[in-house]
Amino acid sequence: DTQIITNPSDQELDMLARALRNGELVSIPTETVYGLGANGLDPEAMDKIYTAKGRPSDNPLILHVPNSESIKPLVTEVSNTAQLLMDTFWPGPLTITLPKSDLVPDRATGGLPRVALRCPDHELCRALLERAGVPIAAPSANISGRPSPTTAQDVYHDMKDRISYILDAGSCTIGVESTVVEVHDDKVIILRPGGITKAQLENVVSTVEYDTALVNANTKPKAPGMKYTHYAPDVPMTVVVGSPEGVASTFKELSAEVEGPIGCLVSHETYDLIKGDTRFICHCFGHHSDALSLGHDFYKSLLHFNEKHVTLILAEGVDDDGFGVAIMNRMEKASSHHIIYK
Ligand code: TXA
Ligand code: MG
Missing domain, CATH: 3.90.870.10 (DHBP synthase)
Structure with a gap:
């Protein structure tokens, strides 16, 4: 107990x-x-x-x-x-x-x-x-x-x-x-x-x-x-790095290739561009240019999607700079290196 x-x-x-x-x-x-x-x-x-x-x-x-x-x-x-x-x-x-x-x-x-x-x-x-x-x-x-x-x-x-x-x-x-x-x-x-x-x-x-x-x-x-696979959610994950517009359009292309609801881990800025799509179950985890705010909720957001029965997680990446280096290191592992740069 x-x-x-x-x-x-x-x-x-x-x-x-x-x-x-x-x-x-x-x-x-x-x-x-x-x-x-x-x-x-x-x-x-x-x-x-x-x-x-x-x-x-x-x-x-x-x-x-x-x-x-x-x-x-x-x-x-x-x-x-x-x-x-x-x-x-x-x-x-x-x-x-x-x-x-x-x-x-x-x-x-x-x-x-x-x-x-x-x-x-x-x-x-x-x-x-x-x-x-x-x-x-x-x-x-x-x-x-x-x-x-x-x-x-x-x-x-x-x-x-x-x-x-x-x-x-x-x-x-x-x-x-x-x-x-x-x-x-x-x-x-x-x-x-x-x-x-x-x-x-x-x-x-x-x-x-x-x-x-x-x-x-x-x-x-x-x-x-550092040699082990880590931080993995229950379903496959793909990370897209780019502007909110680039991330939103790539999410739409990727979603055409799979069945079922898709968990989207996005900044507030990208959320505004994809929120109309009913297949996307969105979870905002911070502001696009603010790595600290994204890091704070990153693990919590991955665990949140484990409860939601999504078939795929699409996550918005961050610039590989400053505190963003730590977040991208975790995202690379969580996604088994499925990263797309836009
Ligand atoms: O923020 C943190 O560091 C958290 C909190 C709880 O303090 N702890 C944490 O521990 O992340 P862990 O065990 O999940 O990760 C420790 C990392 C591992 O990658 C391990 O291989 C490395 O530190 N490490 C530990 N001792 C080491 C050593 N003597 N030489 C090289 N790497 C070492
Ligand atoms: Mg650990």
């Missing part, structure tokens, strides 16, 4: 912290997506995460901490660059990987020499992390391969009866996962695009590169999770 806890009292927060320390699974809210938390120093507790999610066992976990001081026992050293990144972007949607200390079990890192660390920009989450007193390993709280949850109800849908508690703090503000970076003394490599953009990182570190696997699909990604 999974219990949802809203507006926790101090006693309830202590109870959740104790449950985590004792090896139980608790879903935690963050500013990006909901996490599936377990004691990050307890290999058996982390085993439960892999079982609950059906997650491939080579895919390492992010350890969540309440502040940058807490990483000290978990790493062998904190370089100036790592300290600068933490000072600038924590708490926030930036995950850094650093060489791990012996305290960190191999179960957390999938046997890799580095551990991924993140301090979420979410007060209630940090209050729970503080009380737990141990780093909390937490992947997104979805069944592997499905869209990530951004509400407690979405977590409940996937994790009902698989975990002890869900700490409900409403909708996540960002809606897309953190940026994962590998930190070296003189450069930073982006392994997964996310809430912090390349340009933001370039403001503080002179050399910022994308992992070659993000640019060339034939190379092995440094973040093991």
Whole structure:
């Protein structure tokens, strides 16, 4: 039986912290997506995460901490660059990987020499992390391969009866996962695009590169999770990138080729151009030129179409720039790379 806890009292927060320390699974809210938390120093507790999610066992976990001081026992050293990144972007949607200390079990890192660390920009989450007193390993709280949850109800849908508690703090503000970076003394490599953009990182570190696997699909990604199909809705999806006019006319052409109702994930601007078509079940997820607004509702919108019995999802893409890089990375995976540029 999974219990949802809203507006926790101090006693309830202590109870959740104790449950985590004792090896139980608790879903935690963050500013990006909901996490599936377990004691990050307890290999058996982390085993439960892999079982609950059906997650491939080579895919390492992010350890969540309440502040940058807490990483000290978990790493062998904190370089100036790592300290600068933490000072600038924590708490926030930036995950850094650093060489791990012996305290960190191999179960957390999938046997890799580095551990991924993140301090979420979410007060209630940090209050729970503080009380737990141990780093909390937490992947997104979805069944592997499905869209990530951004509400407690979405977590409940996937994790009902698989975990002890869900700490409900409403909708996540960002809606897309953190940026994962590998930190070296003189450069930073982006392994997964996310809430912090390349340009933001370039403001503080002179050399910022994308992992070659993000640019060339034939190379092995440094973040093991990036090789898996992810974020997939229940039906096929095609993404169209272009102006609202280009997107609307392409949606009409594509819809002529299939039977049944079609789910359309569109900006308000494109919605105005297609709303007359009765075959389209439309869901607006933000404004055309505002990637932040589109990211906030992206996963929620994909889950919404799973309930609607559509035969195909047509989604409007965004410019591959700034925060749009993170959204297009998720859209590429959700659509198995069915992307049309207009
Ligand atoms: O926003 C987020 O990061 C959310 C919230 C809950 O904090 N968490 C999240 O975790 O997205 P997950 O497990 O769904 O994705 C973690 C990513 C995976 O691609 C994984 O392969 C990579 O980070 N990763 C974790 N540890 C790593 C390591 N030591 N080296 C390289 N990549 C690592
Ligand atoms: Mg995930």
